[in-house]
Amino acid sequence: GAVVSQHPSRVICKSGTSVKIECRSLDFQATTMFWYRQFPKKSLMLMATSNEGSKATYEQGVEKDKFLINHASLTLSTLTVTSAHPEDSSFYICSAPPGLAGNEQFFGPGTRLTVL
Amino acid sequence: GNSVTQMEGPVTLSEEAFLTINCTYTATGYPSLFWYVQYPGEGLQLLLKATKADDKGSNKGFEATYRKETTSFHLEKGSVQVSDSAVYFCALSLNTNAGKSTFGDGTTLTVKP
Numbered sequence: 001g002a003v004v005s006q007h008p009s010r011v012i013c014k015s016g017t018s019v020k021i022e023c024r025s026l027d028f029q030a031t032t033m034f035w036y037r038q039f040p041k042k043s044l045m046l047m048a049t050s051n052e053g054s055k056a057t058y059e060q061g062v063e064k065d066k067f068l069i070n071h072a073s074l075t076l077s078t079l080t081v082t083s084a085h086p087e088d089s090s091f092y093i094c095s096a097p098p099g100l101a102g103n104e105q106f107f108g109p110g111t112r113l114t115v116l
Numbered sequence: 117g118n119s120v121t122q123m124e125g126p127v128t129l130s131e132e133a134f135l136t137i138n139c140t141y142t143a144t145g146y147p148s149l150f151w152y153v154q155y156p157g158e159g160l161q162l163l164l165k166a167t168k169a170d171d172k173g174s175n176k177g178f179e180a181t182y183r184k185e186t187t188s189f190h191l192e193k194g195s196v197q198v199s200d201s202a203v204y205f206c207a208l209s210l211n212t213n214a215g216k217s218t219f220g221d222g223t224t225l226t227v228k229p
Contacts, residue, residue, distance in 0.1 A: 004159075006159070034216065034217075041221075043219075043221045043222060044160075044205070044219045044222070046216075049216065093159050093160070095159075095160075097209075103148050103209035103210070103217070104148075104150055104162050104165055104209070105160075105162075105209075105217055106162070107152075107159035107160040107161065108159050109158055109159040110157075110158065110159045
């Protein structure tokens with residue numbers, strides 16, 4: 001089946017620094033990828049839709065200047081958390097629909113971000 | 117708009133017990149329905165899906181039937197195992213939405229030996 005990878009799986013950074021998370025579709029091309037944030041009570045919050053070759057579409061309440069998304073190619077989207085603060089600590093997950101009938105998504109394994 | 121409501125957890129069962137996790141939805145169109153599973157420390161994996169009314173999705177002993185009349189997609193398994201312990205998410209997706217999905221809040225299942 002389709003595979004989506006994320007890197008890094010875990011990152012610890014100091015407050016005020018920026019962190020980049022990569023999401024790759026390994027065996028299919030994805031013109032669209034999605035970025036989620038998962039809170040401790042396990043609910044998934046859609047942050048933005050990453051569009052290859054154009055600007056990302058952010059959900060209401062998500063700061064686009066803080067969470068920079070770049071979809072540089074048909075297999076790679078990046079999420080950069082800029083000037084990270086402890087409240088940004090979370091589990092970030094990306095996904096991509098492989099374009100199959102039924103619109104399921106394939107998820108990356110997630111990135112655990114801890115901001116000290 | 118679109119929404120998914122699923123049974124609140126946590127759910128704790130003994131091994132070999134019967135499992136039901138309820139899921140209902142509202143949608144502006146004709147959605148595809150999914151159950152995803154998340155094991156500890158991992159991303160989500162597709163467990164099963166159904167794309168039209170009365171379809172039954174099944175995988176690893178889990179089943180769910182797309183009920184349009186009750187707008188439901190309840191997840192069932194006849195005999196759970198310890199390895200089924202995970203968080204289960206019900207979700208819907210509209211064909212017009214380029215794969216964008218709406219998720220329920222997730223239900224944590226713990227199966228004890």
